[in-house]
Amino acid sequence: MSILLIGVNHKTAPVEIRERLAFNDEACANGLRHLVDGDVVREGLIVSTCNRVEILSAMANDQVEFGVGRLTQFLDTSGRLPAGFLDQHLYRHTNEDAVRHLFRVASSLDSMVVGEPQVLGQVRHAYSLAVEAGTAGRVLNRLVHHTFRVAKRVRNETGIAANAVSISYMAVELGKKIFDSLKGCSVMLIGAGEMAELSARHLVNAGVSRVIIANRTEETARKIADEFGAMIVSLEHLDRFLAEADMVICSTGAPTFVLTEEQTRKALERRRNRPTCMIDISVPRNIDPAVGNVPNVFLFDIDDLESVISSNIREREREAERAELIVQSEVMQFQQTLRLMDAGPTIGALREKLQDVARAELARQRKKLGPLTKDQEAAVESLLVSTVNKISHPILNQMRRFYETGEPDATQAEQDPFGLEE
Amino acid sequence: MRSLLLAVLAAYLIAAIHSILAFVNKRRSLQRVAQWSTAVGFALHTCALIADWVIDGHYPLFGLRETLSFLAWALVALYSLVLYRYRAQALGAFTMPLISVLTFIALIIGSDSGTAPAAFSATWLFPIHTTLLIFAYAAFFIVFIASVMYLLQERELKLKTFSAIFHRLPSLTTVNELATTAGAVGLTLLTLGIVTGMFWSSTRSGRIWHNDPKEIFALLTWLLYFVLTIYRSTANWRGRRAAWLGVVGFALVLCTFFGARLLPGYHVFG
Incomplete structure (x- = not known):
């Protein structure tokens, strides 16, 4: 069996094309039933996300050429595109390359943001659709389960998803670095912008128990406050509550500093110097940069966050190189599994064939043996069959080894399967 | 005695190397190896101290060799407590090498010259x-x-x-x-x-x-x-x-x- 993968992703095709090709769940199931005819395309699976549309399929070895045409045509028709239109956007991978591609996609090495965790769930969903449609068979089942294992290995053994690469998540990461666990911490939002809201949501999910919102107008604050059960205070009373906040996220549209060094010093005194993490995502800045000089205050403005994020992205890319090595070794391993799956039936069939030869010979000479009891008859047959089995065993074993490694190797044992020279 | 301390050193060295590797590579499996070999080393070390005590007949904390060995043992004990309480695995990458060095020095010093005056064990x-x-x-x-x-x-x-x-x-x-x-x-x-x-x-x-x-x-x-x-x-x-x-x-x-x-x-x- 051969594995064939064709598709487009965010690197090869613009969104106008990807959106035309995208499959929803229903279209995916129908498409699969239509595509997998059991004749050319034996098994199929469609991965459709906002960044990629890919068709994975299994077919007999000698039909790959034909299969490429079938799959391309299938994409053309389902996207209602003229034939040949997709040529420059489409990638086609067979066997080893197809396996590697799938492993890389599921491990999030092929994603826009390397290490993002969603794509594995999307592959999992695609697989369950194929299982429902009955188009995932022997080969794809094995392949997809192997893929899940690879993705898990990459996640556990590399730091590919370790550090935050978005501003809203940076707040959580900094909080954890300073407070260890965010459980029981309080966060104060100064200004109730969209970014503050997103950060607050991440923080609350990470365990922050109390949210205080200081905003110029109460109505805007009210919308966010309801979601988090937050307390609303006016900007004039900021000082009173500042001492209670372990983290401060500032994002007002004010043209001047909302928080000064003097205010912060006083708040820290009342906090008995417990550390405070302040994040200023507003431009122009709302927290006086001098606040960063106050001991036990850790202040980050938007540029600081951006530079940490870009260094985190570089770190992820370094980890991605380690992930590629894992993928490579897993691809080799899967190739071996696949060869064994191919070889399994062949070896079994050959064995049957040889036994049939023995039985045919027996039938031919049967008359000369004269009348035999049932037991004797059975004994003669088993004599012949087990002789054939014993003789063929070393050779069949050698074949199996050959399929496992994928190449004939010229060791002594291979040239002399019967061990004549011993 | 020496061979027992040699085994202790081996266990601590394995722990030190794995702690450092775990620190660099952030791998949990390496950390597990480090913790197990620390535990084995600590058990052997405790045996060595007791054996020392029984054979020499005085508390095994006298002279430079015994002091360093005892200090290494105390450090392992405290480090294990910290690990249990704070899960601060990174500490191993710093303490285990020092513990190994202390054990190594104790080992090459060999035996202390002279025994403790009776007054110290009285x-x-x-x-x-x-x-x-x-x-x-x-x-x-x-x-x-x-x-x-x-x-x-x-x-x-x-x-x-x-x-x-x-x-x-x-x-x-x-x-x-x-x-x-x-x-x-x-x-x-x-x-x-x-x-x-x-x-x-x-x-x-x-x-x-x-x-x-x-x-x-x-x-x-x-x-x-x-x-x-x-x-x-x-x-x-x-x-x-x-x-x-x-x-x-x-x-x-x-x-x-x-x-x-x-x-x-x-x-x-x-």
Whole structure:
């Protein structure tokens, strides 16, 4: 069996094309039933996300050429595109390359943001659709389960998803670095912008128990406050509550500093110097940069966050190189599994064939043996069959080894399967 | 005896190497190996100390070899406690190599020349005095490591440039708490150690203070950690300044520990 993968992703095709090709769940199931005819395309699976549309399929070895045409045509028709239109956007991978591609996609090495965790769930969903449609068979089942294992290995053994690469998540990461666990911490939002809201949501999910919102107008604050059960205070009373906040996220549209060094010093005194993490995502800045000089205050403005994020992205890319090595070794391993799956039936069939030869010979000479009891008859047959089995065993074993490694190797044992020279 | 200590060293070395690898690669499986070999090393080390005690007939804490070996053992004990309580695995990458070095030196020194005078094993006060102080030193070493970890991270947070080491260290709150607790434990042990030393000295020679360099350093060390603990508990000094005091304090501890070797005095060993 051969594995064939064709598709487009965010690197090869613009969104106008990807959106035309995208499959929803229903279209995916129908498409699969239509595509997998059991004749050319034996098994199929469609991965459709906002960044990629890919068709994975299994077919007999000698039909790959034909299969490429079938799959391309299938994409053309389902996207209602003229034939040949997709040529420059489409990638086609067979066997080893197809396996590697799938492993890389599921491990999030092929994603826009390397290490993002969603794509594995999307592959999992695609697989369950194929299982429902009955188009995932022997080969794809094995392949997809192997893929899940690879993705898990990459996640556990590399730091590919370790550090935050978005501003809203940076707040959580900094909080954890300073407070260890965010459980029981309080966060104060100064200004109730969209970014503050997103950060607050991440923080609350990470365990922050109390949210205080200081905003110029109460109505805007009210919308966010309801979601988090937050307390609303006016900007004039900021000082009173500042001492209670372990983290401060500032994002007002004010043209001047909302928080000064003097205010912060006083708040820290009342906090008995417990550390405070302040994040200023507003431009122009709302927290006086001098606040960063106050001991036990850790202040980050938007540029600081951006530079940490870009260094985190570089770190992820370094980890991605380690992930590629894992993928490579897993691809080799899967190739071996696949060869064994191919070889399994062949070896079994050959064995049957040889036994049939023995039985045919027996039938031919049967008359000369004269009348035999049932037991004797059975004994003669088993004599012949087990002789054939014993003789063929070393050779069949050698074949199996050959399929496992994928190449004939010229060791002594291979040239002399019967061990004549011993 | 030597072969037992050799096995201990091997276990500690395996633990040290795996702790460092786990620290660099952030792999949990490596950490598990490190912890198991630490446990094995500690068990063997305990056996070695007991065997030493039984064979030599005196408490195994006399002379340089025994002191270093005992110190290594005490450090492993405290490190294991910290691991259990704070899950601060990164500590292993720093303590296990030192523990291995201490064990190695103890091993190459071989046997101490001469046996302990009868006076030292006549009363229980002396072994208690030395044991308490060894554990105090070990606790101050933990304070030192935690303080260094604090300072490294605090600096990077203030400068907003995070190096590779940053993501591998425990959080600021964890190391701060660790330094506070270890400091308080160390101070208690040091106090008790000094008091038992005074008692022992008074029963032996009728004097409680000899003005020897080790005693003077010990007093300074005690003062420093006393100030540190008071300041930490009133919370006026938190974070960076307290961490610096933890680092400076350890320099004094080293002077106390080695002081008697370099300067003549009443005390005989480290």
